[in-house]
Structure formats: structure tokens, C-alpha cells
Amino acid sequence: MLTLEDLRRILAECAGEDPQELSDEDISDRPFEELGYDSLVLLETSAQLKHRHGIDIPEDVVRELKTARAILEYANAPAGSSAGSAD
Structure with missing residues (x-):
């Protein structure tokens, strides 16, 4: 499970x-x-999430996730369920 602290660090x-x-x-919201994080930071964050935690967030999806809470909801959604909303 990805935590807010893990995400903040990445x-x-x-x-x-x-x-x-x-x-x-x-x-979170x-x-x-x-916060000063642009699309390049978010794309690199997505790559690091996959590398470090095995969490795959496609580029088109990560661009739609506008807050840390949205990323956490997507990343921690049970497999097979629809992931969190794109706040």
C-alpha cells in the first residue's frame, strides 16, 4: 500500500x-x-512508482490525477476495480 509519506518523498x-x-x-488535496509539480515531475513520479512499488499508472492517467489523494486512491485501488477518480 502506497502511503502519503512514500508519495511525498518520491x-x-x-x-x-x-x-x-x-x-x-x-x-493530500x-x-x-x-505545489510546483509540473507534468514532467508527475511522469517521473509515475516511473518511480512502477520501479519502486510495482504500481503502474499510465501516462494518460497520471496527467489526469491532479492531487496526491487522487494518486493514492488510484494506486491503492483493489486490482480489478475501477481506480479512483481523476480529481
Whole structure:
């Protein structure tokens, strides 16, 4: 199961930030654009999720997932069910 902390760390690394300097702010529902994460960061995050956790989020889907909560819902959806909404 992918956690918010796992996702925050991967997002930070993909954006060239130091994961050790992450704030404790809840980013679950803040749009990636507002957090400064562009489409390239999200595509790299998707690649890292597949590499590290075996979670495959297709490029066209990851572009539609606008918040950390949306990625977590998609990534943690039971196999065979329809994945979370694209907030």
C-alpha cells in the first residue's frame, strides 16, 4: 500500500528537492500545480512508482490525477476495480 509519506518523498526527489526538508503540511488535496509539480515531475513520479512499488499508472492517467489523494486512491485501488477518480 502506497502511503502519503512514500508519495511525498518520491515527488520531492523527482522535483529535485531534498526529501529530508519536507514540511509536515497535508498536501493530500492541494493541486500539484499549486505545489510546483509540473507534468514532467508527475511522469517521473509515475516511473518511480512502477520501479519502486510495482504500481503502474499510465501516462494518460497520471496527467489526469491532479492531487496526491487522487494518486493514492488510484494506486491503492483493489486490482480489478475501477481506480479512483481523476480529481
